[in-house]
Amino acid sequence: SCKEKPNRQTLGPPWNEFDMMYMNGCAVKDYGNVTFEEVANDEPIGNVKRPRAVGSANQRLSAAVHAVKNDGYTCVMLGGDHSLAIGSIQGHAAAKKDLSVVWVDAHADINTPLTSPTGNIHGQPMSYLIHELHSKIPVLPNFSWMKPCVSAKDIVYIGLRDVDPEEHHILTLLGIKGYSMTEVDRLGISKVMEETCDYIFSKVKKPIHLSYDIDALDPSISPATGTPVVGGLTYREGVYITEHICQTGMLSAVDMVEVNPKRGKTEDEIISTVNAAVDLIRGCFGRLREG
């Protein structure tokens, strides 16, 4: 997590007594890893796999993100898979009430437990988070702590190119704003970002929760991920998104998820994926390619 640019003159060496480090003019504090408990016999419930483990993990993550926000930082959550957006956005909303969510992803991750083709919760987080689908989420063990906290009108997707038919129906029914790779090609990324910000700021300027799935980038850049899909964002488009969000001054939390070294076939694939994720986060905190 990172605070705004401190006044350099008043600061001592990079490390000071609050175990903060200063990088790129940001005060960076490492809140450590959220440890997750192993859950034995975590049998699926209907079409939801690992509900108990995922529910308790997200409850812990939610508390951690809440603490980071209460300390006044912009929160950086490094995943893990995209089911962690449940805890990250819950914890953020507990501290900041009204949020806008920019979801950068090849996928919509808005399957409900009933529509999911795989039962994997990483394809469902948005359905747990939005008010409009609350009635479609069954009671699940270890999920009683959470409640919907985002409105459909406060969401924008960027990078969509692998959306299930049921997800497409939900997006259309709820009128959720999205820029698929077709729109990115048609409009260009700068127009997409201009429209995205006009849309989320059209009424009230809400803090932004940027939930960045590394599989939004083309697999040629970030192959070490669970569900790669061809035809993704270029490195430049991916970084432009973060630079544009940064300059709004409204970024309040960012998830960087689905970076999975185990899915890299070579060391180079892993390094390329991790370096892209690092550069995306640097873009969120003011690193400009012009220097």
Ligand SMILES: N[C@@]1(C(=O)O)CN(C[C@@H]2CCCCN2)C[C@@H]1CCC[B-](O)(O)O
């Ligand atoms: N919609 C999905 C789900 O499992 O719900 C199905 N899809 C895989 C499937 C393969 C065959 C062609 C259609 N797509 C992955 C996606 C979840 C991605 C989660 B993310 O966090 O990586 O975005």
Ligand SMILES: [Mn+2]
């Ligand atoms: Mn995944």
Ligand SMILES: [Mn+2]
């Ligand atoms: Mn995702």
Ligand SMILES: [Mn+2]
């Ligand atoms: Mn994805």
